[in-house]
Amino acid sequence: MRTFPFVTVDVFTKQRFGGNSLAVFPNAVGLTDEEMQALAAEFNLSETVFILPPAESQHTARVRIFSRTTEMPFAGHPNVGAAYVLAREGRDRHGLLVFEEIAGLVRVEVARDALGEVTGATIAAPGVLxxxxxxxxxxxxxxxxxxxxxxxxxxxxxxxxxxxxxxxxxxxxxxxxxxxxxxxxxxxxxxxxxxxxxxxxxxxxxxxxxxxxxxxxxxxxxxxxxxxxxxxxxxxxxxxxxxxxxxxxxxxxxxxxxxxxxxxxxxxxxxxxxxxxxxxxxxxxxxxxxxxxxx
CATH class of the missing domain: 3.10.310.10 (Diaminopimelate Epimerase; Chain A, domain 1)
Structure with a gap:
């Protein structure tokens, strides 16, 4: 039996049980596409995120985002939430992360409080209007x-x-x-x-x-x-x-x-x-x- 840890976070809020819920699998190596989609459907959240090693070493991770029914090329709150989880694990570089996604590269700035604790993130959308x-x-x-x-x-x-x-x-x-x-x-x-x-x-x-x-x-x-x-x-x-x-x-x-x-x-x-x-x-x-x- 294979075990895959996950974290759930509420995004765009400072209060638990506010904002938009998200499930993040920080290490999804070994999960198939079908298993990722099944897990997203099981969580029944708007999106679930799966973190994989990047194709290019200068980037932080390959990020795959699944709704209940399909994989998405890009989405906002999954990136903010995933960045929050990874930064709390120390996987940012000087407060920055770069995610590889279907829609392109997503660049993220980590937010910290006066004590250095990670509080959130800001992402740059991968495209122009x-x-x-x-x-x-x-x-x-x-x-x-x-x-x-x-x-x-x-x-x-x-x-x-x-x-x-x-x-x-x-x-x-x-x-x-x-x-x-x-x-x-x-x-x-x-x-x-x-x-x-x-x-x-x-x-x-x-x-x-x-x-x-x-x-x-x-x-x-x-x-x-x-x-x-x-x-x-x-x-x-x-x-x-x-x-x-x-x-x-x-x-x-x-x-x-x-x-x-x-x-x-x-x-x-x-x-x-x-x-x-x-x-x-x-x-x-x-x-x-x-x-x-x-x-």
């Missing part, structure tokens, strides 16, 4: 069980955007955000009508509040009815808002997961570079559980 098709307001309204009037278009039309993994981004009226509810059939119809999206139709709603930005992310087609904190989606949102503003750099404080009673706080910094619009996303983490899988 890419904008795709616009999605009709009525499609967004049906998917989120809202009225078309609740979808705001003064800043932008609902749009597909990506920094390594795509999301549909839509602004909604502040009063409408709490009442949104994913309609699975509408999500299926929206994805089926757009075969170029290859079955991925994850909807990131946001509202501008006096205190910053509040967000919710629905991904029922991948098994995540609602996500407590979506680093990749919020990084993409920050990049989109920056390019629409015409600025060179902007910082956003984004709160997600309130309606799930798992409040999460994300820090997003978007920047215009010669290559395009890039973004970083970071936050705090706390360890919750330790154990081992025996296969």
């Amino acid at each position: 890419e904008r795709g098709m616009q999605i009709p307001v009525d499609v967004i309204a049906r998917c989120a069980d809202l009225s078309p009037e609740d979808i705001l278009t003064a800043t932008h039309q609902p749009v597909v955007a990506s920094l390594g993994i795509s999301f549909v981004l839509a602004e909604v009226a502040p009063h409408a955000l709490a009442g949104a509810m994913p309609n699975l059939q509408a999500f299926r119809e929206a994805a089926a009508a757009r075969p170029e999206m290859k079955g991925r139709f994850s909807l990131h709603l946001y509202a501008k509040m006096d205190t910053g930005i509040r967000a919710r992310m629905f991904g029922p087609l991948s098994g995540t009815v609602e996500d407590a904190a979506t680093g990749s989606a919020n990084a993409t949102l920050g990049a989109l808002l920056l390019v629409l503003s015409g600025g060179n750099q902007a910082t956003y404080h984004i709160v997600q997961g309130v309606e799930m009673r798992r409040p999460s706080e994300l820090r997003v910094v978007a920047e215009a570079t010669a290559a395009g619009i890039t973004a970083k996303v970071g936050g705090d983490c706390v360890e919750v559980l330790r154990g081992a899988a025996r296969l």
Whole structure:
């Protein structure tokens, strides 16, 4: 029987049982693809991370991220959580880590407190902002069980955007955000009508509040009815808002997961570079559980 230790952490929070839960296998050597997918389904979290030796020795690790149903090329909170776990094991180099992933290299800065204890991390998304098709307001309204009037278009039309993994981004009226509810059939119809999206139709709603930005992310087609904190989606949102503003750099404080009673706080910094619009996303983490899988 083979034994594989794991750690669970809550990401984008300072409090246990807040933020977005994540399972990390710090040494996944020996696990097959099928076993990784089965373990991710067994944990039943939005993502589970498996750490492997890097292909290039100058990098920290090869990181594989699995949702309940499929492997993902990149995701935000799994990278922040994995960096937190590995840095606490001393696997960073002067506060930096570099992860090899399907979407490319992910560079990570470790956060520490005054005593030198690891508190979290900030990751740089592996790509630059890419904008795709616009999605009709009525499609967004049906998917989120809202009225078309609740979808705001003064800043932008609902749009597909990506920094390594795509999301549909839509602004909604502040009063409408709490009442949104994913309609699975509408999500299926929206994805089926757009075969170029290859079955991925994850909807990131946001509202501008006096205190910053509040967000919710629905991904029922991948098994995540609602996500407590979506680093990749919020990084993409920050990049989109920056390019629409015409600025060179902007910082956003984004709160997600309130309606799930798992409040999460994300820090997003978007920047215009010669290559395009890039973004970083970071936050705090706390360890919750330790154990081992025996296969």
